[in-house]
Amino acid sequence: MVVVYLITLGGNSLIIVMLRIDRRLHNPMYFFLSNLSLLDICYSSNSVPFLLFSSLKDYPIISFTSCYAPMTIALFLGLTECLFLAVMAYGRFVAISNPLHYTIIMNNQVCIQLAMLSWASAFLLAIIPVIAIPAHFCVHNVINHFTSEVQAQLKLVCSNTPASLILGLIISVFTLSPPFTFILISYFCIVVAVLRIHSAQARLKAFSTCGSHLTVVTIFYGMAIYMYLKPQSKESQEQDKVISAFYGVVTPMLNPFIYTLRNKDVKNALRKIIVKKES
Template identity: 75%
Template sequence: MDILVIDNGSEVTEFILVGLSNHPRFQIAFYCTMVVVHLITFVGNSLIIVVVRVDGRLHSPMYFFLSDLPFLDICYSSNSVPFLLFSGLRDYPTISYNSCYAQMTSAFFLGMTGCLLLAVMAYERFVVISNPLHYIIIMNNKVCIQLVMVTWASAFLMSLIPIIAIPAHFCGHNVINHFTCKVQELLKLVCSDIPGSLILGLVIGIFTLPLPFTFILFSYAHIVVAVLRINSAEARLKAFSTCGSHLTVIITFYGTATYMYLKPQSRESQDQNDSISVFYGVVTPMLNPLIYTLRDKDVRNALRKIIRKKES
């Protein structure tokens, strides 16, 4: 089937997504995998939210932010996976111009929210370890709610950047070599001032990834210093273990995101970029609940308590 490209000068009203069409042998396997992964993501993250809300022992600032992260993961996964499932078995799925921009903006908004939320969680860990006596006073309910609201509001404002950066129309090309509408792929379709658009896209990536990550590194540097001052080896080990789950999520999230957004794009690495993108947008939200439930003793105990109540 030939892909028709709109003539130059015509207004683009829809985009053709050919990411999965380049691998027809894997379409069914990819489709089934997405169904399973999305179900695990939804059930796992929903379970963490329920456990934190139901168990009174988990009503602390740490788990307040922890329950916000699963909600964010559900939203992020639902932004792209349902569309992939709806169009996964079609040869060349199309998406309207407005839907493409909405999907791109939503993904950027949720991704930026994740970056800021991880930074807030790092700050919470810094307070509890460096100033435990005043932890409840500093991280009270009002402050926690305000931090979450500022996180989502700041991410929303930042998500407007791609709309401003990418022109409102394209000069004929409407084929996106990916599964969904990504900022990098749309920038490749811009034929006017392409270097400027690509540079602006790089600037967007720098300001949305390294800045929150720098704050996280700064927080954990102070955490390490504070923990090393503890005399008891058992207390030091416990302090480090409380940060283990958060650090694992940070490494997974920022590792894939930095590679995907800040790595120079090339045709030769397109398949590799697609794999990293799927891992970042689909697999990572599934891994987060597994990381927290397997590593966090309190969450595991609360989950066992709920299961035993259901059985009895």
């Protein structure tokens, strides 16, 4: 667990530093990639230190506030990643369908505005349900989970449990579905734009620029849809624990490798940094 966390911090921090240093990477695609790396650092730091601390105790005890705060933060970061993946899909559509005007359409001001809108929208979507519909728990509870996960806490709600579960499903549908639908539409338009390209080599290059993003989208939405959009039951909780651990601990570590291993620009920038340090 410690090794995975250190790799997550190191890999994502390296991407952020690398994208800041190398001017050739100062474009919209890498701007949003640096935001995604920051999200992964925050998401992993929100859960892994608590997991490491809890593993040192036989019966770890956590207060209501200490449990509810990480849950809200995790929800906020997860929603932010949903929106960023949608924005990145739109950026790739613009880059492929209109490459000559890509930097004009996705200029610095537009990128900053989209990033700020994503962060602010996710914050409101995460905090409003918590404030508007407070949950009531029954005195002492045992959370059958590794972290303060939303679904695990909903199972402990005493007041109007079915309504709480239904509310959780409604929130999941309305926060996961629109960005995912937008991504699907964007990639449909990308496929149409690529099919209009006559050169087979140019088509392959266009598709390769989307490979990393598609991989991350598949992992992220595949797990999120399975966790939050399927009917919840106590029997499925053990499965949810394993998937949640992979989703919150392993996925942030994989993202830097997914983007760097398939990206020549990032690999060249990394080589430059290594050569400079050696010299």
